[in-house]
Amino acid sequence: MDAATAVIFATFMALMSQVARVTQPEARPATALGLALLVVCGLALALRRINPLLAFTLTVGTAVAYLGLRFAGWPIYLGAFAGLLALVFGVTEARVWVPFAAIGGVGMAVATGAPEGWQPAPMITIAVVWAAVAVLAARATQVRRKLAEEEAAGRVVEERLRIARELHDVLSHSLATISLQAGVGLHLVDDRPEQAREALHAIRQVSNDALAQARAALAVVRGPGEEPPQAAPGLADLDALVTSVRATGLGVDLAVDLGSRAIPDVISATAYRIVQEALTNVMRHAGPGARARTHVGTAHGWLEIDVTDDGIGAAVPAHSPGHGLRGLAERATAVGGELQAGPASGGGFTLHARLPLGAEG
Helix, strand or coil: CHHHHHHHHHHHHHHHHHHHHHHCCCCECCCHHHHHHHHHHHHHHHHCCCCHHHHHHHHHHHHHHHHHCCECCHHHHHHHHHHHHHHHHHCCCHHHHHHHHHHHHHHHHHHHHCCCCCCHHHHHHHHHHHHHHHHHHHHHHHHHHHHHHHHHHHHHHHHHHHHHHHHHHHHHHHHHHHHHHHHHHHHHCCCCHHHHHHHHHHHHHHHHHHHHHHHHHCHHHCCCCCCCCCCCCCHHHHHHHHHHHHCCCCEEEEEEECCCCCCCHHHHHHHHHHHHHHHHHHHHHCCCCCEEEEEEEEECCEEEEEEEECCCCCCCCCCCCCHHHHHHHHHHHHCCCEEEEEECCCCCEEEEEEEECCCCC
16 A cells, blocks of 8 residues: 555656646756656655655655755655655654754755755745644654553553453352352251252352353453463353352242344343342342342343342342442443342342344344
8 A cells, every 4th residue: 555655646746747847937847867856755655664764764865856956846845744754653752753854854945945046935934844844743643642552541441340340240159159059068068968069069160160251351461372261151151150040049030032133242241241240149138038030132122131039128229339230330331231220119129231232133
């Protein structure tokens, strides 16, 4: 692309040199040497990404020679200013480009006013314009670099929040499940050792799953050459999630009705985490004998998620949401959805979330 643009630019300057003769009749007619200088000046811009300093040197050097030989001037100015922009944008360190830009500006000013006696007006004009272009380009470079740094910092913060939410959800659910299973095991270890053994097996499975999901959440800080993380759990993993929750003694009814609608991966993963955290809250706060009902379905371009329980009261007061519910609300908002949670009118707790599915495919 740069090479093609440089060829077009060189051709344009060569053609415009003939037009410039009309406005500068006193100038020297374009000869083969003049056309060659124009072409070299234009083609040098093909190096602006590879070696901006060399591109600047070639464009300004040929421009100084062209002007010094008194050819019609304005087409070559375009090439020189393009070379200046390439230098400032390509070499962002001011201590490097400023000396070269200053030398080039002096050369352009001198070549513009010489050799037919010193002509201060054109020299001053080209010097002022040259300096203005350099300053504006430098300012644009600083702004662009600052915006890039702010964007990178924002991505780091977002990634840290994502990791924190993932780890919170994984650890909160896993530790709650392990705690309940351990309680079951301790209660049954003397009278029903086989059932206690099953509880220990469940603890081991939950621990292994939690470790795998934690590794996946921390994949962003992996070093090169390490194994890629497993895919994040999604709606297809809800059955396994509910099975692990039921093993703690909590009754869970699960209904998933997606029809033939394809669910985007990010929505599927977000929905899984919402259901996981909601069931974790039921395990932790709903009390003994509680039962949870979970429904996931699609309606009017949205994925609708409802998790309710008939426990002893609100898991978290609606006016003071905990980190888990706050994190789930942030998850939903991050994908363009929304989430509400609070005490149910007839007792227990209810959570409703809706996540956008996008246009029908």
